[in-house]
Amino acid sequence: MKPNPESPLATSVHPSPNHGERRSFPVDLLILHYTGMESAAAALQRLANPVAEVSAHYVVLEDGRVVQMVPEGRRAWHAGQGSWAGVSDINSRSLGIEIVNGGHAGGLPAYPEAQVAAVIDLCRDLTERWSIPAHRVLAHSDIAPERKEDPGEHFPWDRLARAGIGHWVAPTPIRDGRFFSEGDAGQPIEALQAMIALYGYDLPVTGTFDMRTKAAVTAFQRHFRPVRVDGVADASTITTLRDLLAALPGRG
Numbered sequence: 001m002k003p004n005p006e007s008p009l010a011t012s013v014h015p016s017p018n019h020g021e022r023r024s025f026p027v028d029l030l031i032l033h034y035t036g037m038e039s040a041a042a043a044l045q046r047l048a049n050p051v052a053e054v055s056a057h058y059v060v061l062e063d064g065r066v067v068q069m070v071p072e073g074r075r076a077w078h079a080g081q082g083s084w085a086g087v088s089d090i091n092s093r094s095l096g097i098e099i100v101n102g103g104h105a106g107g108l109p110a111y112p113e114a115q116v117a118a119v120i121d122l123c124r125d126l127t128e129r130w131s132i133p134a135h136r137v138l139a140h141s142d143i144a145p146e147r148k149e150d151p152g153e154h155f156p157w158d159r160l161a162r163a164g165i166g167h168w169v170a171p172t173p174i175r176d177g178r179f180f181s182e183g184d185a186g187q188p189i190e191a192l193q194a195m196i197a198l199y200g201y202d203l204p205v206t207g208t209f210d211m212r213t214k215a216a217v218t219a220f221q222r223h224f225r226p227v228r229v230d231g232v233a234d235a236s237t238i239t240t241l242r243d244l245l246a247a248l249p250g251r252g
């Protein structure tokens with residue numbers, strides 16, 4: 001690829017061979033990841049290793065430096081199996097940012113301030129140049145709830161929202177009340193599943209709170225109600241979901 005990065009926020013190029021032609025359009029999703037590795041150097045090496053068959057368009061280091069690995073017009077291999085709002089070839093339809101962080105395996109280290117600021121600036125640049133709507137800036141865990149948990153519940157989506165990035169409402173505080181959890185069944189579960197699916201999660205409406213429903217609720221909490229991530233659809237979770245749905249463009 002060209003020696004100069006496409007985003008003005010990136011300072012260097014570390015090319016990866018792991019990309020292909022986009023197969024569907026438009027490019028209207030932005031997926032955020034953590035690397036989940038012990039160091040930035042190890043992550044860059046893996047993301048450029050043809051044997052690993054993974055990559056991302058950009059990597060944001062802990063000190064805020066941004067490295068481009070794949071040309072924006074190409075299909076990077078960051079999302080894997082997943083789905084959002086009926087789109088299943090997420091790689092074709094998205095840009096991917098890997099954020100250097102030890103992840104769950106590394107004890108969920110905090111994201112340093114300089115790194116968060118850089119992620120915000122890069123997201124702003126990419127969403128503006130590619131016209132990606134705020135509600136389509138997502139976590140890897142949102143598009144693959146049963147497989148992925150990145151960028152994790154310590155990722156500051158609220159900070160991004162205050163900077164105008166992503167879709168967000170203030171989560172409803174946790175209080176006592178009715179809740180639904182694995183094993184429950186009936187009309188309220190159908191309604192819950194329908195709301196989760198309407199927001200974009202890939203979840204069939206079965207009327208049974210199964211493992212897949214628990215995974216979707218967990219992913220939702222990781223992104224939108226991170227103070228308690230337990231896969232239980234409590235009143236705070238459901239109200240926050242309702243408020244997000246009402247705040248989608250064209251609703252409310």
Ligand SMILES: [Zn+2]
Nearest residue numbers: 033034140150
């Ligand atoms: Zn990921």
